[in-house]
Amino acid sequence: xxxxxxxxxxxxxxxxxxxxxxxxxxxxxxxxxxxxxxxxxxxxxxxxxxxxxxxxxxxxxxxxxxxxxxxxxxxxxxxxxxxxxxxxxxxxxxxxxxx
Numbered sequence: 001x002x003x004x005x006x007x008x009x010x011x012x013x014x015x016x017x018x019x020x021x022x023x024x025x026x027x028x029x030x031x032x033x034x035x036x037x038x039x040x041x042x043x044x045x046x047x048x049x050x051x052x053x054x055x056x057x058x059x060x061x062x063x064x065x066x067x068x069x070x071x072x073x074x075x076x077x078x079x080x081x082x083x084x085x086x087x088x089x090x091x092x093x094x095x096x097x098x099x
Contacts, residue, residue: 007041
C-alpha cells in the first residue's frame with residue numbers, strides 16, 4: 001500500500017494534530033485496514049480519503065479510533081468523492097493535490 005498522506009489545519013501552530021493523526025493511522029493499520037489514501041484534521045473533524053469503497057468494518061474502525069481520541073465527527077470520501085459526510089465543510093481531498 002502507498003503511504004497515507006497526513007495533513008492538518010494549522011499544523012504549523014498545532015503540531016500535535018499531525019502527531020495525533022499519525023497515531024490514528026498506525027492504529028488503523030494495526031487493525032488491518034489498508035485502503036486509506038489520506039487523513040486530514042480540520043478543527044477536530046477527521047477527513048478520511050479511501051482508495052476504494054471501505055468495508056463496514058474499515059469505516060467503523062476509523063470512526064471508533066477517532067472517537068476514542070475525543071473527537072466525534074468524521075467525513076469519508078472515496079478518491080475525493082464524498083461517501084459519509086458527518087459535518088459540513090470543504091472537502092480537502094478535492095483540488096490540485098488530490099486528483
